[in-house]
Amino acid sequence: MSQSLEDLGAHIAASMTSAIEAHEVAFGELNLTARADQIYAVIKFLRDDPRCKFTSMIDICGVDYPERAKRFDVVYHLLSMQLNHRVRIRIATDEQTPVASVATIYPCADWFEREAFDMYGILFSNHPDLRRILTDYGFEGYPLRKDFPLSGHVEVRYDSEQQRVVYEPVKLAQAFRNFDFLSPWEGMTLPGDEKAGDGRNKP
Template sequence: MKKFFPLLTQVSKALLKRKFHSSNRHFEQTEGDVQIGNPFCLEPIEYESRTLRKHDNDRRQKLYEFGLYVAACLPKYVQKIQMQHTDELEILIAPEGFLPVMSFLKLHQHACFGQVSAATAIDVPSREFRFEVAYTILSLRFGEFVRVKTYTDELTPLESTCSLWSGVNWLEREIYDMFGIIFVNHPDLRRILTDYGFEGHPLRKDFPLTGYVEVRYDDELKKLVYEPVEYAQEFRRFQIESPWSYMKNFHEGYNEKKPEKQDKK
């Protein structure tokens, strides 16, 4: 990562004009995400607590400068970069630049992110683009994690990254199964956690907790039968007592009145 530091001076004017830290209509920047004094320098975090993990300000600054470098190389797609309170770099990109940015992070000599550690999504139905997709990638060469985020809706697909990382195949299948996000050019986009005939996507916020159908084994038909969800009881009441409630039966004199306090003479 030290190799690209001299290049920052060449792109400084372009970075200042683009205003990477201005709030975006799709990504809402919360107070404290990025500490900005100098646009190219994070304010060091110092505190006297002895119980919390101390911030490595040098490492935070290098990661932040790497984010600036990625934004300068791909100004068309990178919408914002930010450092979280856990000293993690996040790169927020437009959906159309998902595969180009991922290719840059995988193949560029100053990045070399050769492994996807995690990939997931969240659903916020109130947003115009309700799904926020996040990939956590690891650079084995530099020993650093970076989180890449983008957004989409129910109808807009994302480019699959299986051509870059073969191990992301199952992760993208899980995102498709749980959220219904489509990945184009995926080699085998099928459900992976639910049945192939399952209706709906369980991790969407508008999906009912009880689901739509239930499965049971029919002894007469000798096969699994799918039926609409039906409660056997109209009203269920469960009374669960804590251990302190029933242990009173084993203590002598538990139900007796407490002795009155005697006045001290």
């Protein structure tokens, strides 16, 4: 299997020399690194080429590396059910440069790209309806960016006096914050913790 994937990777790289920057086989899957401005042509080739036949799109997701100038990776996962092969394509982009939408190649990419936009702020050009899909209207920020605060920016609650949902800035009163930095559970008491200091659990 790995040799056939190596051969397939070499075929793709030789066929798209200006678009594919690197290829390797890892964990039984073919991994391609492509140029962001060529991603539409790469995805179309992988679907249509008779040696590839990647007719199913599994996922599109984002990865955030805030220390890089091009902080985002956009990762595409495709499947060839006929040839029983999988491929992962990775491109790099920044916060301002849009990536070409592949929704006209795989219609399911529509919602995958909307999710990447909603969670990371990754832009897709020529997308039929690029708007948030998981967060609420008027949501500020991008929750899966590594610089997004864990507590978020606002909290949502139902106000019985106004009889509607209201949004308020997050307020964490320091007096009520109790952190146990020795425990990964931050203060949660688990069954058996009472034995930790009496020596009975030692060999």
